[in-house]
Amino acid sequence: xxxxxxxxxxxxxxxxxxxxxxxxxxxxxxxxxxxxxxxxxxxxxxxxxxx
Numbered sequence: 001x002x003x004x005x006x007x008x009x010x011x012x013x014x015x016x017x018x019x020x021x022x023x024x025x026x027x028x029x030x031x032x033x034x035x036x037x038x039x040x041x042x043x044x045x046x047x048x049x050x051x
Contacts, residue, residue: 004010025032 001009001011
């Protein structure tokens with residue numbers, strides 16, 4: 001829930017199911033795993049100061 005611009009509470013929609021990936025960012029008993037695949041590099045990337 002959050003408060004809308006008119007000052008009334010707005011409820012979030014129901015979830016589809018439980019989380020498939022649980023965060024273990026601050027756990028000390030297990031190693032961290034990279035769950036998401038890193039982005040692919042651009043084929044046409046060039047070093048520049050402006051985009």
